[in-house]
Amino acid sequence: MRVYVDQDLCISCGLCIDTAPAVFQWNDDEKAEAVEEEVPSHVEEDAREALENCPTDAIKEMER
Template identity: 50%
Template sequence: MRAHVDKDACIGCGLCTDICPEVFSMDDDGKAVAIDSEIPADAVDSAKEAEGQCPTEAIKVE
């Protein structure tokens, strides 16, 4: 599975980086970015939680 952040939708709240720092980090522009590789198996659940909690539905995990 991979994660993707829609930067146009992201408001930079930082929630996803709190929930799943293994996958999400904040970019220099203050928007979240996801790792550009397969989500580690032990981080899939938290990545999905971040997807569900994102206030602007900017995250897709698929």
């Protein structure tokens, strides 16, 4: 699974960081970003939960 955060849609709510802190972090613009595009397998479930619960659908899964 590979993910990214659309910076134009992110509203800095922090839900993804709270849900999957190993996957998402704050950037210099105080918006969420993926720590790395490739999500480690042991936290994929957390990343998927964050993607599904993002209020603005800013988290996108990348095609392989």
